[in-house]
Amino acid sequence: MTSPIETGSSAHFSPATDRIAHKILETMPRRSRRGNVLREEISAIVADCLALISGTERTHLSVQMPRMRPTVARWASIGVPIDTVQHHVHAGFRLHLDDLQAHCAPFDEVRRLMDALSSVTATVSTIYMEVAPPSSDHGAYVARTLLSGRYTTRATREHGAPPDERYTVLAVAADRPARDAVSPRDFRAMLSTKFGQPVPGLESRFGATILVPESLAVEKIRDLVGPTSLTAVGITADRDRIPSVVEEVHELLDVATRLHYPPGMYQIEDLAVEYQLTRPGPGRDRLESFLDPVAAFPDLISTLRAHINNGLNRRLTSRETHVHTNTVDYRLRRIYDLVGLSARDPKLLWLLQSALVVRDYQSMGRPDNTVV
Numbered sequence: 001m002t003s004p005i006e007t008g009s010s011a012h013f014s015p016a017t018d019r020i021a022h023k024i025l026e027t028m029p030r031r032s033r034r035g036n037v038l039r040e041e042i043s044a045i046v047a048d049c050l051a052l053i054s055g056t057e058r059t060h061l062s063v064q065m066p067r068m069r070p071t072v073a074r075w076a077s078i079g080v081p082i083d084t085v086q087h088h089v090h091a092g093f094r095l096h097l098d099d100l101q102a103h104c105a106p107f108d109e110v111r112r113l114m115d116a117l118s119s120v121t122a123t124v125s126t127i128y129m130e131v132a133p134p135s136s137d138h139g140a141y142v143a144r145t146l147l148s149g150r151y152t153t154r155a156t157r158e159h160g161a162p163p164d165e166r167y168t169v170l171a172v173a174a175d176r177p178a179r180d181a182v183s184p185r186d187f188r189a190m191l192s193t194k195f196g197q198p199v200p201g202l203e204s205r206f207g208a209t210i211l212v213p214e215s216l217a218v219e220k221i222r223d224l225v226g227p228t229s230l231t232a233v234g235i236t237a238d239r240d241r242i243p244s245v246v247e248e249v250h251e252l253l254d255v256a257t258r259l260h261y262p263p264g265m266y267q268i269e270d271l272a273v274e275y276q277l278t279r280p281g282p283g284r285d286r287l288e289s290f291l292d293p294v295a296a297f298p299d300l301i302s303t304l305r306a307h308i309n310n311g312l313n314r315r316l317t318s319r320e321t322h323v324h325t326n327t328v329d330y331r332l333r334r335i336y337d338l339v340g341l342s343a344r345d346p347k348l349l350w351l352l353q354s355a356l357v358v359r360d361y362q363s364m365g366r367p368d369n370t371v372v
Contacts, residue, residue, distance in 0.1 A: 017047045020095045024088050038247075041071045046092055052116045053096065053109070068120070072127045073204040078147060078246045082128045086121055093117045130204060139192070143200035146211055149243040164213035168221065168236045169245045170201075171253040172208040175229040175263060182228040184208035190224055191216070207253075209246060222265040231256055233266045251275065258361050277354055278361045288362055290355035293338040300338075303331045308353050 021043040028038075044067045075085055093113060100109055146163065172184050182190070184203035188210050191199040201210035212221060214236055225232050233253045237245040252271045255278055268275075278284060294300050303321055307328070310316035318325045333343070341348045 014047065014050070016050060016096070016099065017043055020050075020092050021046045023095060024092055027088075027091070041067070041074075042088075045071060049092065049116060049120060050096065052119070053113050068123060069127060070206050072124055073130075073206045074250070076128050076202065076204070078202075078209050078250060081148070082124065085124055085128075089120055089124060090117070093120075127204075139188070139198035139200045140202055142198075143202050143209065143211055146200060146239065146242050147202075147209065147246060149240065163239055164215065166214040166236060166238055167242060168212040168214060168216070168218060168234045169242060169249050170208070170210040170212055170221070170232050170234045171246070171249040172203070172210060173231045173253055173257050174205065174207050175231075182230060184210075184230070187224070187228065187230060191221070194220060194224060209250075211242065218265075218267065225263075225265040229263050231261070231263045231266070233268075233271070235268055255361065259357065260360075274357050274361070277357050284358055287351075287355045287358040290339060290351060291359055294335055295359075297334070297338075300331050300335050303328060304335055304352060305356060307332065308349075308356065312349070 021039070024042055024046075025039065048067055072085065076082070093116075097110070097113060100113065142163070146167070172187060174184055175181065183205060184207055188199055188201045188203055188208060191201075191210065191212060195213065195216050199210060199212055199216075201208055203210070212234075218234060218236065221232070221234060231253065233249050233256060235245050235249045235252075248268075252266070252268060252275055255271050255274050256266055259274060277287065291301070294304070299321075303317065303323075306320045307314075307317040310320065314325050314328050318328050321328065323331075335352070336343050336348065339352070341351070
C-alpha cells in the first residue's frame with residue numbers, strides 16, 4: 001500500500017533505546033499502552049534521537065529522523081495534546097543527559113544533545129500546526145474535544161449542534177499521494193457534504209481520525225471510501241468511549257496497512273483474526289518462526305502466499321506464479337516437508353496461513369505516510 005520504513009517490532013533497538021522508551025511508557029496511563037503501535041513508535045523515535053545526538057553529519061532532520069513526521073502526525077490526529085508530546089520528548093532527553101553526566105561525557109556531546117532537543121521540539125510544533133492548526137474549523141475543534149474525552153457545552157455552542165450519542169470512529173490511511181487522489185481532508189469534506197453538516201476530524205496528508213455520527217450508516221461510509229485509494233477502519237461506539245476506541249481502530253489500521261490489504265473500508269470483524277495473531281506473546285513468536293525452514297527459498301514463500309490468496313486454487317496459483325500446476329504441487333509438498341507436517345494434517349492450512357500473516361506483519365514495518 002505504501003512504502004515501508006523500519007519501525008516494525010522485529011527491529012532491534014539498543015539497550016539505551018529500550019531503557020529510555022520503557023521509562024517513558026511507564027509514565028503513561030495503561031489505556032495508552034495497549035498493543036504494538038505506541039511502543040514501537042516511541043522506541044523508533046528514541047533511537048532516531050540518540051542517532052541524531054551522536055551524529056556528526058549536518059543533514060536535515062527529516063533525513064536523520066524519517067519516522068518522526070508520520071508518528072507525530074498520528075499523535076496529533078488522535079488528539080494527543082502537544083504539551084504531552086513535548087513533555088515526553090524532554091523526559092527522554094533528560095534521561096539521556098543523566099547518562100552523559102554519569103559517564104562524564106565531554107561538553108561537545110551535551111551541546112549536541114541541546115541542539116538536537118531544540119530541533120526535535122521545533123519539528124513537533126510544526127507538525128502539530130500542520131495537522132491541527134488553530135482555526136475556525138469547528139469540526140477539528142470538536143474532534144479534539146471528543147478525542148480528549150472532555151466535550152463541553154462550549155464545544156456544543158461553538159459547533160452549532162449538540163454531539164451525537166454514538167460515533168463511528170474512523171482511522172484513515174492515505175496511499176502515496178497521487179496528483180488527483182482523494183486526500184484525507186477531501187474525504188472528510190465528502191463526509192460533511194453527505195451528512196449535511198461538518199463532520200469532526202483531524203487529518204494530515206498522511207491520514208486522519210474522523211468521527212462520523214452514527215446516523216450516517218457504515219455502508220454509506222463504505223460507498224464513499226470505495227472509489228478512493230484510502231484505507232479506512234471503523235468502530236462504532238458511545239461518545240464517552242471515543243478516547244479508548246481511537247487506539248483500537250488505529251491498531252487495526254496498522255494491521256491492514258502492514259499486510260498491504262487493498263484500499264477500502266474495514267471493520268473489526270474483517271481484521272479480528274489478523275489482529276489477534278499479531279499481538280505480542282509466545283504464540284506470535286512461535287508462528288513467526290514456523291516458516292523459517294521455508295524462508296530460505298523465496299519461490300516457496302511466494303507460491304504459498306499466492307496459493308492461500310487464491311483460495312487454494314492450483315490453476316490460479318499456477319497462472320499467477322507462471323509455473324506448471326505440477327510445479328505448484330511439488331513446491332507445496334516441499335513446504336509441508338520443511339515445516340514437518342503432513343498434507344493430510346487438518347491444522348496445516350491454518351498454521352501456514354497464520355504464520356504467513358505474522359511473518360508479513362513483522363517484516364513489513366509501518367508505512368511512512370500513515371496516521372496510525
